[in-house]
Amino acid sequence: MLNNDRLSKLEIKKRLLEKLNTVSGNQAEQESQIMISYSANKKNYIDVNDSEIDNELINKILNERIKGKPLAKIINEKGFWKNIFYTDDYTLDPRADSEILVEQILNDCLQIKNKNKFNFLDLCCGTGCLGISIIDELENSFCDFIDVSKKALSACKKNIIKFEKQKNSMLFHSNLFENYPINRLKNIDVIVCNPPYIPTINYLSLNNETLYDPRISLDGGELGIDYYIKIIDYLINVKFKGSLYFEIDPIITENMYKYLLEKGIKIVYKKVDYLSLDRLIKITLPNTN
Ligand SMILES: C[S@@+](CC[C@H](N)C(=O)[O-])C[C@H]1O[C@@H](n2cnc3c(N)ncnc32)[C@H](O)[C@@H]1O
Incomplete structure (x- = not known):
């Protein structure tokens, strides 16, 4: 632990790395930098001066982190895309x-040339990190956010206010599309959705750190594809004409691709993440042509 002595940023980082190596593994370096910048109330580690570091706060954070609580759940922050998002016990980090x-x-x-206004729907929005990051980059864009959890929606609202996106956002408390006005869908160009997709049996054996995220954000039913099926069936029914971007995971791809084939749904493309794992599918629905 750090004492009251005034230590340099590098010395603090070195001491943190020694403590974090076991609990944080290959994230130790990044986590030590986040702890230091958080304690100094700075967005980036590089901008922190030695005198701004709060040793007492770092000790408190380290104490909890060593017990296994994820860093984001301790400091209620997680970096995503170009911003730092508020997160809490009710949202997926x-x-x-x-x-x-x-x-x-x-x-x-x-x-897409000749189109300067896009309407998005961030379905299963949690913190809102997907929708907010997109509208932050596209001038004149607008995003509707849906989540069934009121507490997750309130975290999303905090982020919308934090990034001053109130004029470009609307929140809907809804079980998927249940309370979402159907007429709004006509104007939606793109739905982005990262639904819960861990098969229940796998959920039950997840590592301790992942279990800090709420079950409602992870458990995707028996095969992990319950949400995809409900969403796609609904959108086919209402003849949704836009594009759908889903996060996926190798844990569900076999069942997912089988389902899409049975439904005659075209995969426009798939993308892999930085570990070369299937992570995204873009689809269009059969009735839209
Ligand atoms: C995997 S998390 C994704 C959160 C965020 N979009 C992200 O990518 O970090 C799934 C989210 O779906 C929400 N959710 C679960 N069941 C839902 C439902 N029936 N209708 C709407 N949202 C739901 C959860 O509350 C959670 O916020």
């Missing part, structure tokens, strides 16, 4: 894996 959805949607939208 944003994952770097999901950034590929933002990247791909931005790539596709920026290629």
Whole structure:
């Protein structure tokens, strides 16, 4: 632990790394930098001066981290895309894996000429990290956010206020599309969705750190594809004409691709994440042509 002595940033980092190596593994370096910048109330480690570091706060954080609580759940913050998002016990902490959805949607939208206004729907929004990151990059865009958890929606609202996106956002408390006005769907160009997708049997044996995220954000039913099926069936029924970008995971791809084939749904493309694992599918629905 750190004492009251004034230590340099590098010395503090070195001491933190020694403590974090066992609990944080290959994240130890990144986590030590986050702890230091958080204690100094700075966005980036590089901008922190030695005199700004709060040793007492770092000790408190380290104490909890050593007991196994994820860093994001201790400091209620997680970096995603270009911002630091508020997160808490009621939301899934944003994952770097999901950034590929933002990247791909931005790539596709920026290629569409003659269209400068996009309407998105961030379905199962949690912290809102996907929708907010997208509208932050696209001028004149608008995003509807849906979540069934009121507490997750309130975290999303905090982030919308933090990044000053109130004029470009609307929140809906809804079990999927149940309370979402159907007429709004007509104007939606893109749905982005990272639904709960861990098969229940796998959920029950998840590692301790993942279990700090709420079950409602992870458990995707017996095969992990319950949410995809409900969402796609609904959208086919209402003849949704836009594009759908889903986060996926190798744990569900076999069942997912089988289901899409049976339904005659075209996969526009798949993308892998930085570990070369299937992470995203873009689909269009059969009735839209
Ligand atoms: C995997 S998390 C994704 C959160 C965020 N979009 C992200 O990528 O970090 C899934 C989210 O779906 C929400 N959810 C679960 N069941 C839902 C339902 N029936 N309708 C709407 N949202 C739901 C959970 O509350 C959780 O916030």
